[in-house]
Amino acid sequence: MLIWAVRRFVVAPAVVGLTVLMWVSLPLWLVGAAALSPLLPGRWRALRVLWLVVFYLSIETVVLLIMWGAWFASGFGRTIRRPYWEGIHYDLVQGVMWVFFREAKRVLRLSIETDGPTPDAHPGVPILVCCRHAGPGDSFTLIHALMHWYGREPRVVLKDTLAWDPMFDVVLNRIPARFITPNPAEGEDLESQIAALADGLDENDAFVIFPEGGNFTPRRRDRAIARLRRIGMERMAERAESMIHVLAPRPGGFLAALDAAPDADVVLVAHTGLDHLLTVGDVWRELPMDKRIVMRWWQVPRAEIPEDRAERIDWLFGWWERIDLWIQQNRPEDLPSDRS
Numbered sequence: 001m002l003i004w005a006v007r008r009f010v011v012a013p014a015v016v017g018l019t020v021l022m023w024v025s026l027p028l029w030l031v032g033a034a035a036l037s038p039l040l041p042g043r044w045r046a047l048r049v050l051w052l053v054v055f056y057l058s059i060e061t062v063v064l065l066i067m068w069g070a071w072f073a074s075g076f077g078r079t080i081r082r083p084y085w086e087g088i089h090y091d092l093v094q095g096v097m098w099v100f101f102r103e104a105k106r107v108l109r110l111s112i113e114t115d116g117p118t119p120d121a122h123p124g125v126p127i128l129v130c131c132r133h134a135g136p137g138d139s140f141t142l143i144h145a146l147m148h149w150y151g152r153e154p155r156v157v158l159k160d161t162l163a164w165d166p167m168f169d170v171v172l173n174r175i176p177a178r179f180i181t182p183n184p185a186e187g188e189d190l191e192s193q194i195a196a197l198a199d200g201l202d203e204n205d206a207f208v209i210f211p212e213g214g215n216f217t218p219r220r221r222d223r224a225i226a227r228l229r230r231i232g233m234e235r236m237a238e239r240a241e242s243m244i245h246v247l248a249p250r251p252g253g254f255l256a257a258l259d260a261a262p263d264a265d266v267v268l269v270a271h272t273g274l275d276h277l278l279t280v281g282d283v284w285r286e287l288p289m290d291k292r293i294v295m296r297w298w299q300v301p302r303a304e305i306p307e308d309r310a311e312r313i314d315w316l317f318g319w320w321e322r323i324d325l326w327i328q329q330n331r332p333e334d335l336p337s338d339r340s
Helices: 002-026 026-041 045-074 085-107 137-151 160-164 166-171 192-199 219-231 235-240 250-261 282-285 307-327
Strands: 111-115 129-132 151-159 177-180 205-209 265-272 292-300
Touching: 002 026, 002 045, 002 160, 002 166, 002 177, 026 045, 026 085, 026 205, 045 166, 085 111, 085 137, 085 166, 111 137, 129 137, 129 250, 129 292, 137 205, 137 292, 151 160, 151 250, 160 166, 160 177, 192 205, 192 250, 205 250, 219 235, 235 307, 250 292, 250 307, 292 307
Parallel strands: 111 292, 129 205, 129 265, 151 177, 151 205
Antiparallel strands: 265 292
């Protein structure tokens, strides 16, 4: 409760105040950034970073004010979780994603390509979406793709650290979503929480989960392999060692969602182009980005998914091996450049 209060009554107002301060003092920031730009590698790097910060804070503040108004209009939050308001919040998220990606593509010269089944491949069928995790950018890109290109309303399982972003904290507590801790304390039943979120999916829904439990780093890869050995899964540890671009999947949450949504197909998602953008420092070093992001989608009909738990784990590992191979064959340096 204390953490929730700090996020809502300290962090959120601080973001709004910082946004106002940035706009009021923007001429000074612009002069400083312009003076620094010739001294830094990359074309107008300081100005690009400044604009992205101002732009993101502005989106955050506008969305927070809109959601504050929705809270009042819904009877001080009494009806905020009814379908009407849920639909409004999904529309708000979709609009924010469209604006954000449009500006990011312009400023950073990003291009996003998708390869795989079209929205027509899933008519009237809910889907469980399993995506590799290689940085915060892939979460945004995946949700953007699901909402704008596939016309889905995503239900998302995210790390609890993202709840410190006020916009995410508020909006994802008003639509079906879960903030979870990848390494929960004893007694926390995360699989039950995930199953509850996946229950009742309709033909317009997409349940989104990242089975690796965190962004890929070599250190996390080593820890994941060691964990498999520690719990006696030597064969899976050997398979995880053969995968060099992904972490060994943690199947518990995915299997819980699979049981809770018996009519859902499964969509596996791999991507390249955002692999090394894990921190603010990584983004700074990469600017100007000129990135080509490629997303590969595979649809697996429900009838092709095993029923036995052990066979399902083996099936998931097999798909992660396939995703690892696809990443190896489609690394950014191997893709044709679209730069002009």
